[in-house]
Amino acid sequence: MAGPLRIVAVRHGQSEANLAYQESMNVPLVYDRSDDEVTLTELGRRQAAALGRALGALPEEERPEVVWCSPYLRALDTWAVAHAAWGADALPVRIDARLRDREWGELSRYNLTAIEELFPEEVARLLSDGEYGYRPPGGESFGDVAIRLRDFLGDLRELSDGRRVLLVAHDSVVLILRHVIEETPDADLAAIEEHAPIWNASVSTWRLTGDRLELVAFNDTGHLPPG
Structure with a gap:
């Protein structure tokens, strides 16, 4: 079983949360919606439409045949x-909780400035553990995300064998997916930082070559409108 072709x-x-955090700058922010309820801005909808047009413009042999999507509303x-x-x-669509964003637990509603003011001990832990090893209270480290994505890819190989797959997810998922596909050791997880940030509505593509997935493009935004 080779797994997905692409x-x-x-x-x-x-x-809306992306925009609120962007506009807050260095002002403490406590966001009032849970992570799974956040919707798209008007720009986000334009970006999603541009993404759809880009998918439609792909050669037929490269277009996705099946979709796996995060359960979060913005995805x-x-x-x-x-x-x-x-x-x-209509394409077959599977909703899979393993494609959800990294969970920040008790800190999920706060921007970094608010965390610095309200939870200085967590900032100290973040600095000590590093961004990729740090696990917020009740939340996940990037290593935790890697564990669930390895499990997801195992199922994907079986359930989407020989298919072209579209994953609609989050920055943490795309970032750690590269780490998992490339099978870099978890001890080197911090090295993935060089590939961040993952841009909104960006496209990252792998194709099956032999028995391995080969990276074609990563974090590509050439299809998106300005602004």
């Missing part, structure tokens, strides 16, 4: 808008 992994379009909305812009017939 994996196209995309991050959702700009979300579901990204796929809905992209699919409408693509204009393709």
Whole structure:
């Protein structure tokens, strides 16, 4: 069993939380929605539409045949808008919780400035453990995300064998997916930082070559409108 012929992994379009955190700058922010309820901004919807048009412009032999999507609203909305812009017939869609964003637990509603003010001991732990080893209270480290993505890829190899797959997910998922596919040791997890940040509605593609997935493009935003 070789697994998927092609994996196209995309991050959702700009979300309302993305915009709120961007605009907060150095002002403490406590966001009032849970992570799974955050929707797209108008820019995020335009980005998702551009993504759909880019998928539709792919050669037929490269277009996704099946979709796996995070259960979070911003990912579901990204796929809905992209699919409408693509204009393709209905594709099989699987919702998989293993494609959710990295969980920040008790800190999920705070920006970094608010965390620095309210939870200085967590900032000290973050600095000590490093961004990729740090696990917030009730949340996940990037190593934890890697564990669930390895499990996901095992199922994907079986359930989407010989198919072209689209993953609609989050920056942490796309970032750690590269780490998992390339099978770099978890001791080198911090090295993945050089590939960050993962941009909204960016496209990362792997194709099956022999018995391994080969990276074609990573974090590509050439299809997106300015702004």
